[in-house]
Amino acid sequence: MAEKLYIEALREGLREELLRDERVFLLGEDIGIYGGAFGVTKGLVQEFGEERIIDTPISEQAITGIAVGAAVAGMRPVVEIMFFDFLTLAMDQLINQGAKIRYMFGGKAKVPMVVRAPMGCGTGAAAQHSQSFPGVFAHFPGLKVVMPSTPYDVKGLIKAAIRDDNPVLFAEHKLLYRVKGEVPDEEYVIPLGKADVKRKGKDVTVVAGSIMVLRALEAAEELEKEGIDVEVIDPRTLKPLDMKTIIDSVKKTGRVLIVEDDPVSFGWGAEVAAGIVGSEAFDYLDAPVKRLGGLDIPIPYNPNLERHAVPQVEDIVKAVKDLLR
Amino acid sequence: MELTAEKKLWMYRKMYEIRCFELEVDKLFKANMIWGTCHLSVGEEATAVGAIAALKEDDMITSTHRGHGHCIAKGGKLPRMFAELLGKETGYCRGRGGSMHIADIETGNLGANGIVGGGIPIATGAALASKMKKDGKVTLCFFGDGANNQGVFHESLNIASLWKLPVVYVCENNQYGMSVAFKKSTAAENVADRAAAYNMPGEIVDGNDVEAIYFAVKKAVDRARRGEGPSLIEAKTYRWLGHSKSDANVYRTKEEIEEWKERCPIKRYRAKLVEEGVATEEELDKIEKEVEREIQEAIEYAKNSPEPSVEDIADGVYA
Ligand SMILES: Cc1ncc(C[n+]2csc(CCOP(=O)(O)OP(=O)(O)O)c2C)c(N)n1
Ligand SMILES: [Mg+2]
Numbered sequence: 001m002a003e004k005l006y007i008e009a010l011r012e013g014l015r016e017e018l019l020r021d022e023r024v025f026l027l028g029e030d031i032g033i034y035g036g037a038f039g040v041t042k043g044l045v046q047e048f049g050e051e052r053i054i055d056t057p058i059s060e061q062a063i064t065g066i067a068v069g070a071a072v073a074g075m076r077p078v079v080e081i082m083f084f085d086f087l088t089l090a091m092d093q094l095i096n097q098g099a100k101i102r103y104m105f106g107g108k109a110k111v112p113m114v115v116r117a118p119m120g121c122g123t124g125a126a127a128q129h130s131q132s133f134p135g136v137f138a139h140f141p142g143l144k145v146v147m148p149s150t151p152y153d154v155k156g157l158i159k160a161a162i163r164d165d166n167p168v169l170f171a172e173h174k175l176l177y178r179v180k181g182e183v184p185d186e187e188y189v190i191p192l193g194k195a196d197v198k199r200k201g202k203d204v205t206v207v208a209g210s211i212m213v214l215r216a217l218e219a220a221e222e223l224e225k226e227g228i229d230v231e232v233i234d235p236r237t238l239k240p241l242d243m244k245t246i247i248d249s250v251k252k253t254g255r256v257l258i259v260e261d262d263p264v265s266f267g268w269g270a271e272v273a274a275g276i277v278g279s280e281a282f283d284y285l286d287a288p289v290k291r292l293g294g295l296d297i298p299i300p301y302n303p304n305l306e307r308h309a310v311p312q313v314e315d316i317v318k319a320v321k322d323l324l325r
Numbered sequence: 326m327e328l329t330a331e332k333k334l335w336m337y338r339k340m341y342e343i344r345c346f347e348l349e350v351d352k353l354f355k356a357n358m359i360w361g362t363c364h365l366s367v368g369e370e371a372t373a374v375g376a377i378a379a380l381k382e383d384d385m386i387t388s389t390h391r392g393h394g395h396c397i398a399k400g401g402k403l404p405r406m407f408a409e410l411l412g413k414e415t416g417y418c419r420g421r422g423g424s425m426h427i428a429d430i431e432t433g434n435l436g437a438n439g440i441v442g443g444g445i446p447i448a449t450g451a452a453l454a455s456k457m458k459k460d461g462k463v464t465l466c467f468f469g470d471g472a473n474n475q476g477v478f479h480e481s482l483n484i485a486s487l488w489k490l491p492v493v494y495v496c497e498n499n500q501y502g503m504s505v506a507f508k509k510s511t512a513a514e515n516v517a518d519r520a521a522a523y524n525m526p527g528e529i530v531d532g533n534d535v536e537a538i539y540f541a542v543k544k545a546v547d548r549a550r551r552g553e554g555p556s557l558i559e560a561k562t563y564r565w566l567g568h569s570k571s572d573a574n575v576y577r578t579k580e581e582i583e584e585w586k587e588r589c590p591i592k593r594y595r596a597k598l599v600e601e602g603v604a605t606e607e608e609l610d611k612i613e614k615e616v617e618r619e620i621q622e623a624i625e626y627a628k629n630s631p632e633p634s635v636e637d638i639a640d641g642v643y644a
Contacts, residue, residue: 029502029503029505030503030504030505032504033504033575033576034503034504034575034576037503055504055505055509057471057474057502057505057510057511058441058442058471058472058474058475058502058505058510059474059475059476060475061476062476085439085440086440089440089475123361123362124360124361124362124423125361125362125425125439126361126421126422126423126425126426126439127421127422127426127439128425128426128438128439128440128443129362129425129439295638295639296639296642297638297639297642298421298642300420300421300633300638301360301361301412301418301420301421301422301423301426302360302412302413302420302421302632302633303360303412304412304632304633304635305412305420305421305633305635305638308635308638309638
């Protein structure tokens with residue numbers, strides 16, 4: 001085991017898959033000599049060359065579609081979209097093409113591709129460079145959606161995503177890149193569709209994704225000082241969504257808070273809430289299901305406004321206390 | 326077409342204003358007073374100023390992520406610009422937009438843009454509105470060499486030509502889209518060559534020669550105003566500083582940067598104005614001093630302005 005940054009673990013995962021399977025290649029804007037806007041692909045072009053680490057023109061729709069085509073024709077492309085926000089430019093190729101080809105063609109084609117993108121606010125990048133909306137992608141049949149929260153998870157999940165025979169949207173919160181955590185030296189892969197209990201507890205379940213896992217864990221520490229024992233569940237993949245782990249936890253605690261970085265209205269938290277109240281966990285609920293998420297506004301530039309646009313540790317602490325009232 | 330001495334001095338002043346503004350922003354950024362990111366246009370001042378000098382006051386522009394210069398040339402107020410960069414309530418976007426979203430609808434600036442190529446159809450739409458309203462306005466659309474590979478560039482130019490819209494597309498070709506050299510991103514030799522595909526005039530100008538840009542854009546603006554349709558102008562220039570806040574310049578050489586610095590648009594124009602007898606060195610020094618003072622006053626104003634209040638956080642999402 002060694003302590004590694006999220007960004008390093010992610011790069012290692014990419015590198016191992018590039019070494020393991022020559023069909024894997026990376027394409028995106030400024031991912032070569034520049035190493036990617038956030039530095040994820042640093043050093044890879046030196047090791048694998050410009051044929052496999054491809055700097056593209058600024059053409060998100062085309063590069064995503066090119067990945068679809070290359071995947072159908074037998075390659076395993078990994079696209080980097082520089083900011084999650086720019087995925088909107090690639091929507092047709094991802095949603096109307098990539099996600100549907102297999103089914104439309106009667107199950108006769110495979111589209112093994114990954115689209116990675118950094119999401120989230122907290123860097124002062126304002127409305128068009130700060131959004132988190134992985135939940136949107138989970139709405140579309142044919143796509144898988146992954147949003148790892150730790151260095152351990154990001155490495156295991158990027159490897160699984162690359163090996164998966166379906167298009168996978170891989171959402172990386174940019175504030176996570178510099179977070180450290182234990183990563184095993186030996187090889188491992190984390191299957192898509194398995195939630196992880198990030199902290200065991202008996203009083204309240206907090207279901208949180210991506211950056212919110214870290215904030216929920218921090219909130220749990222504070223609440224522990226007041227004798228409140230919080231269980232934190234990280235779905236890790238939104239699609240497939242592991243409801244069983246969540247339901248089991250809620251049956252145990254009887255109280256649940258769902259925290260997401262996406263704007264809360266129509267967010268994935270509603271899907272989780274519906275899954276809970278529609279299950280046997282309903283009978284165990286001692287309080288209404290509670291949700292926290294981004295405000296229904298574009299992300300503002302001013303740092304103080306920006307901070308208020310998405311849930312922070314103190315908001316989670318307060319919401320948990322409200323649940324126990 | 327002749328430029329008056331007054332106009333020439335205005336162009337000099339604006340270029341100098343942009344240069345000082347950008348260098349002060351760089352300082353504020355390094356002092357952690359500006360949050361987020363920003364893209365500076367040091368070295369590219371002539372393109373913004375020369376092109377906008379060819380417009381009438383109520384004509385419109387769309388700008389880019391590298392948009393401070395466009396805003397200044399279009400009549401943007403320095404105090405409100407600095408206030409926006411400092412995230413203050415008195416800023417152009419009430420501190421909600423920041424560097425990449427400065428807009429000033431009153432002076433016809435339809436906004437900087439965080440999406441590369443995002444402004445191109447918007448300029449085209451503004452031109453359509455002018456055609457429908459018969460208001461006689463022309464819209465100037467700034468975009469970078471990187472943006473010319475977005476599908477929306479091609480779709481927009483086709484439509485503008487087809488419908489003969491009063492829009493002028495000005496590509497600021499500073500040789501790079503972030504780290505990717507123009508030659509590595511674009512199959513055509515010049516952006517202007519692409520005009521032929523959309524049946525409109527395409528012209529290449531020295532982007533560091535403010536008068537050359539003025540005359541090229543003026544011709545295109547006059548044509549657009551006569552109802553003869555759009556043009557594409559490519560100004561060849563160079564970005565002196567990094568792409569954004571963090572950039573170690575790994576994709577280009579120091580020599581290349583130095584070579585372009587030799588062609589400084591402001592220094593060049595200064596020499597020309599003195600040589601032509603439009604102004605003396607002393608008169609130009611006086612302009613520079615005035616600008617420097619205005620910049621410092623603008624920064625003070627921004628620093629002393631109030632922060633936006635969290636209670637109003639949801640103001641302005643809907644009309
Ligand atoms: C749709 C989209 N893709 C990528 C980016 C990231 N990005 C911002 S500026 C830039 C380079 C733009 O190059 P160019 O159009 O030449 O303008 P310049 O920065 O050189 O002024 C890139 C890739 C973005 N903002 N929007
Ligand atoms: Mg450029």
